[in-house]
Amino acid sequence: MKTVVQDLGEFRGNHLYMKRDDLLPFSFGGNKARKAVLFFQEVDEGGYDSVVTYGSGSSNHCRIVANMCAARNISCHVIAPLEASEPTFNSQLINMFGAETTTVPVAEVHDTIEAKLEELRQAGKKPYFIYGGGHGNIGTEAYVRCYREIREWEREEGIHLDYIFFASGTGTTHAGLVCGQMLAGEQNSREIIGISISRPNPKGRNKVLASIKDYMGDRATDEEIEAATVFLDDYRAGGYAKSSPEIVATVDYVLKNYGIPLDETYTGKAFTGMDKYLAEKGIQKKNVLFIHTGGTPLFFDGLKKRESAE
Numbered sequence: 001m002k003t004v005v006q007d008l009g010e011f012r013g014n015h016l017y018m019k020r021d022d023l024l025p026f027s028f029g030g031n032k033a034r035k036a037v038l039f040f041q042e043v044d045e046g047g048y049d050s051v052v053t054y055g056s057g058s059s060n061h062c063r064i065v066a067n068m069c070a071a072r073n074i075s076c077h078v079i080a081p082l083e084a085s086e087p088t089f090n091s092q093l094i095n096m097f098g099a100e101t102t103t104v105p106v107a108e109v110h111d112t113i114e115a116k117l118e119e120l121r122q123a124g125k126k127p128y129f130i131y132g133g134g135h136g137n138i139g140t141e142a143y144v145r146c147y148r149e150i151r152e153w154e155r156e157e158g159i160h161l162d163y164i165f166f167a168s169g170t171g172t173t174h175a176g177l178v179c180g181q182m183l184a185g186e187q188n189s190r191e192i193i194g195i196s197i198s199r200p201n202p203k204g205r206n207k208v209l210a211s212i213k214d215y216m217g218d219r220a221t222d223e224e225i226e227a228a229t230v231f232l233d234d235y236r237a238g239g240y241a242k243s244s245p246e247i248v249a250t251v252d253y254v255l256k257n258y259g260i261p262l263d264e265t266y267t268g269k270a271f272t273g274m275d276k277y278l279a280e281k282g283i284q285k286k287n288v289l290f291i292h293t294g295g296t297p298l299f300f301d302g303l304k305k306r307e308s309a310e
């Protein structure tokens with residue numbers, strides 16, 4: 001599962017590296033692919049014959065889960081909130097993989113999941129349930145392992161990373177990296193900074209803290225966990241999937257200069273936040289890692305949106 005760390009050279013007075021989790025080798029990669037590999041180990045080992053999950057029509061998680069189900073020839077059932085169901089490249093792919101999507105108002109998502117699981121059991125099936133976004137300890141574990149990969153890379157290259165930035169949503173990517181850092185006893189070695197792409201504080205940070213506590217159990221105190229968790233809500237641009245001219249400019253810049261596609265919902269927003277944070281804090285001469293968490297189909301949604309805006 002090891003992904004490449006690309007040296008992007010000097011960036012605003014710092015040295016920038018990018019870990020290309022968008023290049024994970026399944027269904028356009030991304031952090032949901034890293035998590036899904038572990039979920040599907042359970043599916044395979046437990047003899048499950050169907051999967052139920054939830055997410056919006058633009059969900060990278062649902063795309064990968066639907067693709068993994070199709071590759072195993074098991075059925076995939078996606079419960080989607082009506083409020084975010086406009087067609088996207090991800091929703092087209094989810095349909096192409098033969099997933100059954102049930103669209104209901106967001107308030108009915110929970111009951112609809114329960115009903116779907118019951119319906120499948122009644123039909124003699126053995127369904128496996130995955131939380132939206134691959135949330136939970138299995139998702140966290142995927143990024144504990146990613147943190148180990150980063151440490152290995154540092155050892156091999158003789159480079160110390162001072163900062164790690166990434167897009168933080170449901171919080172398991174963030175939680176995994178922080179747990180990895182605590183388990184390695186490296187709390188003071190570097191700052192791990194999640195850029196919120198959706199939730200404001202305190203709600204957003206609390207969700208990350210809850211995931212870390214759940215995974216660590218009694219291996220860390222609340223004080224240690226609080227001290228290690230930096231979740232910035234200053235760069236949300238108004239909330240989930242909201243963009244800004246600055247984010248669009250970032251997507252252009254990164255594609256033109258490095259040939260790397262970002263999207264406006266996740267990675268472009270987080271990269272913009274990182275850029276501003278480095279400038280605002282006057283951070284210079286540091287080694288900075290940005291984790292590219294994927295979402296490549298959303299890059300193309302962005303292109304299409306521009307075309308129709310012209």
Ligand SMILES: *Cc1c(COP(=O)(O)O)cnc(C)c1O
Nearest residue numbers: 060169170171173266293294295
């Ligand atoms: C889901 C997602 C995130 C956020 O990951 P979480 O583990 O939910 O915080 C970031 N980037 C991309 C591209 C995603 O699809």
